[in-house]
Amino acid sequence: xxxxxxxxxxxxxxxxxxxxxxxxxxxxxxxxxxxxxxxxxxxxxxxxxxxxxxxxxxxxxxxxxxxxxxxxxxxxxxxxxxxxxxxxxxxxxxxxxxxxxxxxxxxxxxxxxxxxxxxxxxxxxxxxxxxxxxxxxxxxxxxxxxxxxxxxxxxxxxxxxxxxxxxxxxxxxxxxxxxxxxxxxxxxxxxxxxxxxxxxxxxxxxxxxxxxxxxxxxxxxxxxxxxxxxxxxxxxxxxxxxxxxxxxxxxxxxxxxxxxxxxxxxxxxxxxxxxxxxxxxxxxxxxxxxxxxxxxxxxxxxxxxxxxxxxxxxxxxxxxxxxxxxxxxxxxxxxxxxxxxxxxxxxxxxxxxxxxxxxxxxxxxxxxxxxxxxxxxxxxxxxxxxxxxxxxxxxxxxxxxxxxxxxxxxxxxxxxxxx
Numbered sequence: 001x002x003x004x005x006x007x008x009x010x011x012x013x014x015x016x017x018x019x020x021x022x023x024x025x026x027x028x029x030x031x032x033x034x035x036x037x038x039x040x041x042x043x044x045x046x047x048x049x050x051x052x053x054x055x056x057x058x059x060x061x062x063x064x065x066x067x068x069x070x071x072x073x074x075x076x077x078x079x080x081x082x083x084x085x086x087x088x089x090x091x092x093x094x095x096x097x098x099x100x101x102x103x104x105x106x107x108x109x110x111x112x113x114x115x116x117x118x119x120x121x122x123x124x125x126x127x128x129x130x131x132x133x134x135x136x137x138x139x140x141x142x143x144x145x146x147x148x149x150x151x152x153x154x155x156x157x158x159x160x161x162x163x164x165x166x167x168x169x170x171x172x173x174x175x176x177x178x179x180x181x182x183x184x185x186x187x188x189x190x191x192x193x194x195x196x197x198x199x200x201x202x203x204x205x206x207x208x209x210x211x212x213x214x215x216x217x218x219x220x221x222x223x224x225x226x227x228x229x230x231x232x233x234x235x236x237x238x239x240x241x242x243x244x245x246x247x248x249x250x251x252x253x254x255x256x257x258x259x260x261x262x263x264x265x266x267x268x269x270x271x272x273x274x275x276x277x278x279x280x281x282x283x284x285x286x287x288x289x290x291x292x293x294x295x296x297x298x299x300x301x302x303x304x305x306x307x308x309x310x311x312x313x314x315x316x317x318x319x320x321x322x323x324x325x326x327x328x329x330x331x332x333x334x335x336x337x338x339x340x341x342x343x344x345x346x347x348x349x350x351x352x353x354x355x356x357x358x359x360x361x362x363x364x365x366x367x368x369x370x371x372x373x374x375x376x377x378x379x380x381x382x383x384x385x386x387x388x389x390x391x392x393x394x395x396x397x398x399x400x401x402x403x404x405x406x407x408x409x410x411x412x413x414x415x416x417x418x419x
Contacts, residue, residue, distance in 0.1 A: 010059035014066055024067035027059065033073035033209070036082075040209040053082045074226050076206050093205055094225065095235055100136025105143045107131070113146065119153050129161040132245030133230045142227070145248060163248045165227075174228055174256050177219040186216055187299060193244050194253050194314075195302035198232050203240045228252070250306070254314055261298040262321040268294070269325070276326045279346075280353060282396050284409040291400075291407050294322065300404040303363055311361040315402040316343055319357065335386070342383040347390060354392030356383045362401040367408035374399030375412055388416055 014025040032052075039048035060069050076091055083089055092099045105113070110127075114120050130145040148164040178190065189199045201220040212218045220242065223229045230245040244250045265272055271290055278286035295318065301311045316333070323331045323346065330347040346355040358374035378384070378397045387395060395414040400407060 008058050010055055011063055011065075014059060014063060018065035025065055026067050027069040029069065029071045031073055032071045033075050036209045045210050049082060056082055075209070075212075075222075094135050095203070095205070095231070095240070097136035100138035101140065103135045103138075104133055104140030105146055106138065106140055110141050110146055113150060117150055117154060119150060122149075122153060125161060129247045133227070134232065134245075135230075142246075142248070161248070163251055165248065166252050174223070174252060176213060177216070177223060178253075178256060178260060190253070190257075191299050191302055193229070193242070194250060194257070194299065194306075195304040196244070196250075196306040197302065197304055198241050198243045200239060200241045203235070203238050205238070247310070250310065254310075254317070257299050258314075258317040258321055261318060262324065264297045265294060265322055266325060272322055272325050275322055276329075279355065279396075279398075280348060280351075282411050282413050284398070284411045287398075287409045288407055291319075291322075291409070292405065294318070295402075295405040295407070301361070302404065308361050308363070311402075312343075312359050315361065315400070315407075316359045319344060319359065319400070340381040340383070342378070342381075345383070345387065347387065347392060349390075352391060352393040353396065354384065354387030354390070354394070355396045355398065356387065357398045357400060358383075360399070360401045362403040362408065365403045365406070367401045367403065367406075370401035371399035371408050371410040374401065375410060379412075384414070384416075393417065 010027070014027065017025045035048055035052060036045070039045045060066065071089075076093065094103070107127075110131075111120070111123060114123055114126065126141075126146065126149060130149065131139070131141045133140045133142065142165055145164045149161060152159045192199055199220075201224075202217070203224055204218065204221045205225075207218060207221055207225075212222055220229070224231075224240065224242060228244070228249055229242040232241045232243045235241075244253065271294060275287065275290040275294070277283075278290060298318065301314050320331070320333055323329065323344070328348070328350070330349065332345045333343065334341050335345065342356050343359050344355075344357040346357075347353075348355075356378050358378050360370035360374045362370040375397060378399070384392075384395045384397065393416055395416055397412040397414070399410045401409075
């Protein structure tokens with residue numbers, strides 16, 4: 001289709017509909033800025049600007065068949081001049097109190113939905129995972145998540161929450177942002193956000209797709225506009241106090257940090273090999289030294305109000321990321337053994353060595369206390385039962401306590417005769 005035909009096609013469609021139904025047409029355009037984003041990534045940005053400008057001019061300006069139009073998108077792109085000539089379109093943004101409740105589900109609406117499907121007992125976990133967006137004067141939930149979560153629960157009430165929204169997008173914004181955190185200040189700010197704290201930033205509501213990735217400071221505005229961050233209170237001018245809205249988005253940040261960590265340690269085979277050798281031999285002090293060195297290359301979790309389980313799962317993920325590069329070892333996570341579930345178990349079959357690792361977060365750097373608790377948990381719940389059944393003769397039980405980029409490791413060795 002020629003550009004001229006494409007530009008005029010939307011206006012022609014409104015004309016046909018008006019003639020057929022005898023009424024003016026309402027035009028709804030969702031994610032109007034996505035073509036600009038794709039064009040910027042693929043190198044035909046200027047051409048796409050020209051195309052969209054012509055289409056909007058034809059369909060939305062002085063169109064006698066048009067009642068009104070509603071356009072939605074992540075970014076205000078008035079600087080792009082795609083709205084040139086339009087008669088003062090009204091903009092409703094995340095900082096605007098107008099239409100604030102229309103950006104998501106309110107708490108009353110979510111409670112009503114859960115009650116309708118007899119799922120009221122899941123209110124607290126629904127709120128923890130999918131609420132937290134402050135828009136204008138309203139506090140709202142992510143509607144896509146709530147709908148999918150209810151649908152899953154109607155099929156299986158044993159389901160656990162997950163990131164439905166993340167699966168519907170590529171999370172390129174988070175990836176690019178974390179990859180660009182080239183200075184210690186930005187790294188510290190990401191740590192604060194993941195830990196549930198607040199950072200204050202200037203929000204630019206009129207970004208351009210061809211320049212938004214030029215500066216890390218622009219990325220704060222993009223993360224806010226795309227829903228990865230939200231305001232914690234009413235802004236002062238364009239200065240906004242930003243926070244991660246809920247457990248779902250915090251998990252997205254955490255998972256990408258873990259992936260980035262895996263990429264970094266893949267380039268450090270010597271340290272990874274030495275860590276695994278120390279783990280196999282029961283050398284707890286060397287494990288401490290090496291794991292601390294590896295953690296310096298990633299983001300840590302601060303001692304804040306975020307649930308302890310989240311912090312422990314973060315460090316749990318770091319250890320799994322290291323062990324994932326060891327060939328010939330069988331590594332399992334969160335499986336049942338004895339009474340309950342262990343964090344990590346390793347079987348080295350050719351040497352008949354079995355390893356159980358329990359990871360704890362040492363609040364206020366209480367390393368010894370948490371390591372003792374971890375070993376007690378392994379022993380009290382008999383987490384080596386499966387390893388014994390599989391014929392492992394040497395059993396190593398590790399208690400690992402982490403705090404920021406520090407750790408403490410203790411080990412108990414047990415020689416077991418499988419005969």
